[in-house]
Amino acid sequence: MPDWLALYYDDPIEITHGEGRHVWDSAGRRYLDFFGGILTTMTAHALPEVTxxxxxxxxxxxxxxxxxxxxxxxxxxxxxxxxxxxxxxxxxxxxxxxxxxxxxxxxxxxxxxxxxxxxxxxxxxxxxxxxxxxxxxxxxxxxxxxxxxxxxxxxxxxxxxxxxxxxxxxxxxxxxxxxxxxxxxxxxxxxxxxxxxxxxxxxxxxxxxxxxxxxxxxxxxxxxxxxxxxxxxxxxxxxxxxxxxxxxxxxxxxxxxxxxxxxxxxxxxxxxxxxxxxxxxxxxxxxxxxxxxxxxxxxxxxxxxxxxHDLQGNARRVGGLLIERLRAVTAGLPGVREVRGRGLMIGIELVKPGTDEADPRAAAAVLEAARHGGLLIGKGGGHDSSALRIAPPLSLTVAEAEEGAAILENALRSLY
Missing domain, CATH: 3.40.640.10 (Type I PLP-dependent aspartate aminotransferase-like (Major domain))
Structure with missing residues (x-):
């Protein structure tokens, strides 16, 4: 494979199967999936109707x-x-x-x-x-x-x-x-x-x-x-x-x-x-x-x-709750510049504390910490990939949104 074919994580994981909003790796560990294969898993993993x-x-x-x-x-x-x-x-x-x-x-x-x-x-x-x-x-x-x-x-x-x-x-x-x-x-x-x-x-x-x-x-x-x-x-x-x-x-x-x-x-x-x-x-x-x-x-x-199943409506309701929850848990964190988004398409931009300078190393560190907490997210941004990208399947439940927000809070606080 070419050198420019990027893999997430210092110790890359192999996803072997999924169900609903969760996936499992080859070591048998379960993750809450907040990235859905780069926004492709729109409804749910292994959705019976699609299968x-x-x-x-x-x-x-x-x-x-x-x-x-x-x-x-x-x-x-x-x-x-x-x-x-x-x-x-x-x-x-x-x-x-x-x-x-x-x-x-x-x-x-x-x-x-x-x-x-x-x-x-x-x-x-x-x-x-x-x-x-x-x-x-x-x-x-x-x-x-x-x-x-x-x-x-x-x-x-x-x-x-x-x-x-x-x-x-x-x-x-x-x-x-x-x-x-x-x-x-x-x-x-x-x-x-x-x-x-x-x-x-x-x-x-x-x-x-x-x-x-x-x-x-x-x-x-x-x-x-x-x-x-x-x-x-x-x-x-x-x-x-x-x-x-x-x-x-x-x-x-x-x-x-x-x-x-x-x-x-x-x-x-x-x-x-x-x-x-x-x-x-x-x-x-x-x-x-x-x-x-x-x-x-x-x-x-x-x-x-x-x-x-009105998943657009669910994206509006659950996504709105998730954005507000993330804004609440990141309030006062010195490296969080902005929590933004619409529905279940949410970004958290990270900067070097006390500056407006993008911090891609912090984004990579939070990605790793979230993975160890059982949550998969993405990253991106025009300033050296310093934004965390959150885009779960549109069938996400309120309980799963709360669980993911708590893992993200822990991941961010481990850094700041």
Whole structure:
């Protein structure tokens, strides 16, 4: 395996099985899972409804590619099109979020006949050559080469940068002014791509309404809005089914990308776009593994479970309790700069005590301490991975939220 393939923990663990919100390692130790395989286990580990659907489909047919009719793919596409909010929507399935964002960029640049793309500072959109080219996070950008020209604008991080001291309204106005200034120095771009909540960037987000304000400026030049919902989709933010709905004054995005949670661990990604955009390509294209029967069976069962059990509502209720609990237990800790988030997508940013300087060593130490306490969390952030990332399955119970908060409190207090 390559040297750049990172593993968590000084003594890496092998996850062998899971159930509900818990997983077990090869030594038989049980952990409360607050990261869900990087936000992929959206409902629960070993969810019986998904397991049954996958098993039954595996007994019939695993795969045939998009060259043949595929009923599960059509059914899931119809459901996602209705849920997307995009009029006259078309859905194309991929095998990952990276590939979904690649496809969205292909569509936007072909439709607009422009290879210029606007992206947010501190953003992350995947690990392909094109996705790296629009990623605004230095820690995840191994090359400056790119097939697109990328221009980065302000707004993804509310509490850092030149506009951090402003109130929300003034912050939005300043970011819009910055956007207008950028647009004044270039030919009209193809699209703006943005995560409603920046995932790898440390679960940071702008004030509600920022992207609606951006949209009003961009629409005047025909520039498309791509919402990267790979981490924020399917109700994870609690208040909304899609992250873009916090910025809904100007209606839905032109393109939405999704992945991770919809498959509950199966490899599903995809793009939703208006038919005129999706159909703009004038060359052949297929997907060998996008929309394969077994992943679509998992997606259908998982989405049905999520909607029938109102896991978005659970993310709002339990996530709200968890955020307040974490704010309470971290109050007064000198290395905790901020507890932020929406629903079950929560970040804790750590700094060197008495400064505003990021502290990645502290984040790594808390990750280790939480693991020894029986809790798995993630880390990220645009400042050298100094933010703890908390994103449990959306079926998390109040008791499990309290248990996880207590373990995190102990882990933080062992350091401060």
């Amino acid at each position: 049954k659907a996958v098993t039954e489909q595996a007994g019939r047919l695993l795969h045939s590619s998009t060259l043949y009719l595929n009923r599960p793919m059509v059914e899931l596409a119809e459901r996602i099109a209705r849920l997307s909010g995009i009029p006259n929507a078309r859905v194309f399935f991929t095998a990952s979020g990276t590939e979904a964002n690649d496809t969205a960029l292909l569509l936007a640049t072909a439709y607009r006949r422009s290879n210029t793309v606007l992206a947010m500072r501190n953003s992350y959109h995947g690990r392909s050559f094109t996705a790296v080219g629009i990623t605004g996070n230095r820690g995840w950008s191994p090359t400056a080469l790119s097939p697109v020209q990328t221009l980065y604008v302000h707004g993804g991080v509310r509490t850092r940068g030149p506009f951090a001291h402003l109130d929300d309204r003034a912050f939005i106005d300043a970011c819009v002014a910055d956007l207008k200034d950028v647009l004044g120095h270039t030919r009209p771009p193809a699209a703006l791509i943005a995560e409603p909540v920046q995932g790898v960037g440390g679960f940071t987000s702008p004030p509600d309404g920022l992207f609606a304000a951006f949209r009003e400026v961009l629409a005047a030049q025909g520039v498309l809005w791509i919402a990267d919902e790979v981490q924020t989709g399917w109700g994870r933010t609690g208040d909304h089914f899609w992250g873009w709905q916090a910025h809904a004054r100007s209606g839905p995005p032109d393109i939405v990308t999704f992945a991770k949670g919809i498959g509950n661990g199966m490899s599903i990604g995809g793009v939703v776009a208006r038919a005129e955009i999706m159909n703009c390509l004038d060359a052949n294209s297929i997907s060998t593994f996008g929309g394969t029967q077994i992943t679509m069976a998992a997606g259908l069962a998982n989405l049905a479970y999520l909607l029938e």
